[in-house]
């Protein structure tokens with residue numbers, strides 16, 4: 001009989017861990033302060049559903065175990081370095097939410113074959129990728145899949161941090177994984193390399209983060225950051241790129257579902273500048289880049305151009 005972890009690998013995830021569902025009391029305290037400091041910028045959804053966010057049993061009544069899966073997205077090919085940079089998580093033609101949700105649904109079927117259909121709460125959403133009040137990195141860390149680095153991302157000891165996180169909540173008790181102690185040591189490469197100084201004390205101020213400024217922020221990029229975008233047009237990988245754990249361990253992913261959007265990786269600066277609304281819609285029809293939208297992406301490219 002397959003185990004849950006074997007089932008997760010068989011549907012194409014790269015790692016799987018299991019944590020006991022319980023309240024995240026320390027994270028609750030941290031989050032209250034983080035929100036009070038306005039470090040979430042205008043992502044007001046992070047203020048909502050606080051009780052559910054810090055206790056999965058309030059989000060999914062009956063939940064006893066949190067299954068966490070990782071999917072490596074480190075690409076085999078990078079963009080031309082002089083072109084406006086797109087964060088690697090958004091290279092794929094198909095948005096990672098779609099890819100992970102499909103795999104989580106396959107995994108859920110296999111788990112139901114093993115434990116019966118009562119092991120999931122069919123009355124509540126119980127499978128999550130990114131968009132629900134779930135502290136996914138914390139659950140990945142609790143499920144023994146790595147530690148939260150000083151750049152605030154989950155680092156898996158064999159995969160690095162270029163991994164997507166998916167969550168499945170089950171109503172059954174299971175054997176739980178042990179936590180891996182943090183292995184950042186005295187390194188501060190991510191903190192010193194961040195062009196906008198968004199990282200401090202292992203915490204992120206989203207108001208200063210290029211990822212936020214180029215994707216989520218609906219207003220113009222504040223003037224103080226315009227000259228600090230460091231070539232980033234959509235998202236930012238700088239703190240992850242400099243991390244020794246990625247330099248050493250990040251391996252090219254083998255997922256056919258994550259094949260890049262057409263020949264986007266070969267576009268030079270001129271091709272990005274010439275991008276029309278129509279071409280954008282065609283090339284990025286199913287891509288995560290759509291989150292920013294054509295107008296925002298073009299504005300970001302313009303800001304980069306004006307600072308060349």
Ligand code: B12
Pocket residue numbers: 024026027030031034043046087088089129130131132133134135136137138148151152153154155161162163164165166202203204206209211212216234235236237239
């Ligand atoms: C909002 C959000 C953002 C925001 C804010 C990021 C942030 N650090 O909070 C912005 C837009 C900036 C962002 C950027 C990115 N994101 Co994002 N984002 C999220 C989202 C939707 C919620 C995160 C959240 O709840 N933040 C609130 C803060 C307070 O929580 P947290 O960062 O998880 O911090 C927890 C711990 O670090 C801990 N903690 C931190 N410091 C301390 C200190 C103490 C004392 C204690 C007790 C606890 C503690 O407590 C916190 C609460 O549990 C998650 C998906 C999800 N639902 O979890 C994806 C997610 C975190 N993002 C992801 C990715 C890939 C990115 C980018 C790499 C994309 C890119 N290339 O541009 C960047 C990375 C930027 C960075 N350095 O973190 C992945 C991370 C995968 C991984 N391996 O870590 C996630 C998990 C999505 C997914 N399902 O794969 N993101």
Ligand code: SF4
Pocket residue numbers: 151193194195196197198199204208209210211236237238239240
């Ligand atoms: S994603 Fe970029 S801007 Fe945000 S913390 Fe990392 S290096 Fe800084």
Ligand code: SF4
Pocket residue numbers: 149150151152183184185187188189190191239242243244245
């Ligand atoms: S760059 Fe250094 S401090 Fe930052 S996450 Fe990686 S190992 Fe940790």
